[in-house]
Amino acid sequence: MSTHTEKLKTELNKQPQQNPENERFVYKDDDDIDKAFNWKQFARLFGYMKPYAKQFLPLIILMTILGTVTKLAVPYLTGVLAIDQAIRQSNLPLLYIVTASVLGLYVVQWAANVFRIKYTNIIGQRVIYDIRSSLFAHIQKLSFNFFDKRPAGSVLVRVTNDVNSLQDLFTNGAVNVLIDCVQLAGIMVILLLINWKLGLAVMITVPIMFFISTKLRQKIRIAWQDVRMKNSRINSHLNEAIQGIRVTQAYTQEQENMKFFDGMNTESRKSWDRASTMNQSFGPLIEITGGVGSMILFWYGAYLIQEGEVTIGLLVTFANYVGNFWDPINRLGQMYNQLLVAMASSERIFEFLDEKPSIDDKPDAKPLPKIKGDVNLEKVVFEYEPGRQALKGIDIEAKAGQSIALVGHTGSGKSTIINLLSRFYDVTQGTVKIDGIDVRDVKVESLRAQISIVLQDTFIFSGTIRDNIRFGRLDATDEEIEKVAEAVKAHDFIMSLPAGYDTEVEERGSALSMGQRQLLSFARALLADPRILILDEATASIDTETELRIQEALKVLLQGRTSFIVAHRLSTIRHADKIIVLDHGEIKEQGTHKELIRHGGIYNGLVEAQFRYL
Numbered sequence: 001m002s003t004h005t006e007k008l009k010t011e012l013n014k015q016p017q018q019n020p021e022n023e024r025f026v027y028k029d030d031d032d033i034d035k036a037f038n039w040k041q042f043a044r045l046f047g048y049m050k051p052y053a054k055q056f057l058p059l060i061i062l063m064t065i066l067g068t069v070t071k072l073a074v075p076y077l078t079g080v081l082a083i084d085q086a087i088r089q090s091n092l093p094l095l096y097i098v099t100a101s102v103l104g105l106y107v108v109q110w111a112a113n114v115f116r117i118k119y120t121n122i123i124g125q126r127v128i129y130d131i132r133s134s135l136f137a138h139i140q141k142l143s144f145n146f147f148d149k150r151p152a153g154s155v156l157v158r159v160t161n162d163v164n165s166l167q168d169l170f171t172n173g174a175v176n177v178l179i180d181c182v183q184l185a186g187i188m189v190i191l192l193l194i195n196w197k198l199g200l201a202v203m204i205t206v207p208i209m210f211f212i213s214t215k216l217r218q219k220i221r222i223a224w225q226d227v228r229m230k231n232s233r234i235n236s237h238l239n240e241a242i243q244g245i246r247v248t249q250a251y252t253q254e255q256e257n258m259k260f261f262d263g264m265n266t267e268s269r270k271s272w273d274r275a276s277t278m279n280q281s282f283g284p285l286i287e288i289t290g291g292v293g294s295m296i297l298f299w300y301g302a303y304l305i306q307e308g309e310v311t312i313g314l315l316v317t318f319a320n321y322v323g324n325f326w327d328p329i330n331r332l333g334q335m336y337n338q339l340l341v342a343m344a345s346s347e348r349i350f351e352f353l354d355e356k357p358s359i360d361d362k363p364d365a366k367p368l369p370k371i372k373g374d375v376n377l378e379k380v381v382f383e384y385e386p387g388r389q390a391l392k393g394i395d396i397e398a399k400a401g402q403s404i405a406l407v408g409h410t411g412s413g414k415s416t417i418i419n420l421l422s423r424f425y426d427v428t429q430g431t432v433k434i435d436g437i438d439v440r441d442v443k444v445e446s447l448r449a450q451i452s453i454v455l456q457d458t459f460i461f462s463g464t465i466r467d468n469i470r471f472g473r474l475d476a477t478d479e480e481i482e483k484v485a486e487a488v489k490a491h492d493f494i495m496s497l498p499a500g501y502d503t504e505v506e507e508r509g510s511a512l513s514m515g516q517r518q519l520l521s522f523a524r525a526l527l528a529d530p531r532i533l534i535l536d537e538a539t540a541s542i543d544t545e546t547e548l549r550i551q552e553a554l555k556v557l558l559q560g561r562t563s564f565i566v567a568h569r570l571s572t573i574r575h576a577d578k579i580i581v582l583d584h585g586e587i588k589e590q591g592t593h594k595e596l597i598r599h600g601g602i603y604n605g606l607v608e609a610q611f612r613y614l
């Protein structure tokens with residue numbers, strides 16, 4: 001690599017990652033500035049064209065050849081035939097024939113181009129569709145720990161920007177390379193055939209042109225990649241800023257955020273300036289080299305005319321061919337760089353596609369039969385990160401139909417336990433059994449289908465209220481949906497909305513109150529009719545009246561199911577069959593409300609503390 005490129009890379013790497021004045025947000029850049037060409041990856045990327053190659057590729061190649069041949073025939077017809085034979089020998093009929101032929105060739109060329117563009121666009125769009133679909137399908141399957149490690153913005157950028165950057169390659173790039181190579185080879189052969197001396201003289205400039213094209217373009221590419229990286233950061237930040245807008249406004253941090261954003265925005269602009277300045281220097285350089293080529297052509301051409309070796313018509317033909325010569329060389333350099341950018345994008349896409357879900361079915365996993373609902377945790381140890389135990393040997397026994405309450409200080413491991421029940425994570429040691437079957441031995445889908453979870457921050461998707469309830473079981477009828485809504489006492493509030501069950505709710509259900517969202521999620525869970533139900537802090541931060549309504553709804557929901565309830569409000573778990581008190585990942589006490597109060601331990605302390613503050 002040239003010293004200039006290295007200098008540029010060093011300079012780019014030296015730039016601060018964020019505005020140094022404000023280091024609250026940290027974004028990891030996953031773009032790689034410069035990488036060697038990877039053939040394996042190239043083959044994998046173009047493998048996406050395979051399903052369509054048979055149908056469209058022969059047509060594209062045919063159109064390409066047709067377009068190129070017709071294009072290359074024109075200079076010969078105009079120079080050698082029209083000038084040398086028709087005009088100079090006053091052969092008017094020949095001139096008419098040549099003119100008509102040229103016109104015909106242009107029409108054929110136009111038609112060939114139209115069809116070529118049509119077919120390449122079809123292939124390109126299908127390939128992009130396939131890549132985007134497989135990426136989304138795969139991301140959906142990835143386990144919680146994948147998302148623990150990555151900000152949502154960076155996942156988003158990969159699915160949008162990186163896939164888009166492949167679009168150019170598949171719709172234009174790949175086929176243009178083919179056209180340019182055919183055209184270049186064709187011109188070289190013709191030039192050498194017409195007059196090899198003049199041909200060779202003109203081609204002296206080819207290596208220079210290639211050099212400029214690839215080397216300078218390489219630097220320009222690095223600079224543009226830097227622009228993309230800066231823009232990715234802006235996108236990541238935008239995503240976070242919009243998600244967190246309520247907190248930002250509540251803490252009046254708009255100015256601070258603006259300052260941070262401004263820093264990123266300035267960096268992006270500077271990076272763009274740098275890349276665009278470099279880009280501008282490219283065109284004139286190519287033109288100068290082209291000019292040198294033309295000078296050689298006319299100087300040496302004139303000499304050969306004097307020597308009687310070359311006619312004027314032939315020189316015009318030559319000039320026309322040479323005029324068509326620089327474009328493909330220029331474009332090939334550009335394509336090469338576009339290919340490298342696409343390779344960097346595809347590398348990141350493949351990195352996601354190759355990420356194996358850490359929770360996956362064993363090869364011999366069987367579907368979990370319809371369960372009764374017995375749940376056993378045996379000597380369960382769990383670490384999110386190696387060496388830091390969130391659970392330190394937990395034993396829990398829940399008989400079918402029992403309700404188990406998990407209480408304890410924040411960070412004591414309550415949510416971790418419920419995450420293990422649905423196998424969102426796998427235990428580090430010990431086992432989680434349902435009806436005596438280890439959850440790792442059955443198909444994940446069949447396990448989760450029989451467990452419903454109601455989280456504190458209920459996620460409402462954009463769509464109607466009805467659709468949101470139906471999320472629990474997609475084949476449910478409208479009557480079934482209304483029945484479960486009535487059962488959990490959500491029907492009345494739904495009917496008071498402008499369009500009842502057909503009211504559109506925005507993403508996250510921001511127009512609904514916390515309690516309403518909770519009732520919707522109860523209805524969703526009841527519709528799924530699971531044997532095991534998990535409620536995470538389901539009744540926190542709700543007023544007493546709503547809480548009473550929710551309590552009523554809960555009774556309906558819990559009937560006949562094994563349930564695990566994580567609740568900070570101890571009044572809501574008073575009737576649980578078993579209360580488990582956790583502390584720093586260990587079970588400290590367990591029993592019914594009465595037993596634990598009588599015992600006078602941690603639970604009793606928690607209850608007393610809560611009533612003291614009421």
Ligand SMILES: Nc1ncnc2c1ncn2[C@@H]1O[C@H](COP(=O)(O)OP(=O)(O)OP(=O)(O)O)[C@@H](O)[C@H]1O
Pocket residue numbers: 148384385390408409410411412413414415416417
């Ligand atoms: N995704 C994660 N990655 C790493 N550590 C985690 C993760 N989630 C939780 N932890 C850690 O595991 C421990 C138990 O957390 P857990 O969420 O189970 O507590 P909790 O009892 O549910 O708390 P809270 O009542 O505040 O919800 C905590 O020390 C927490 O910091």
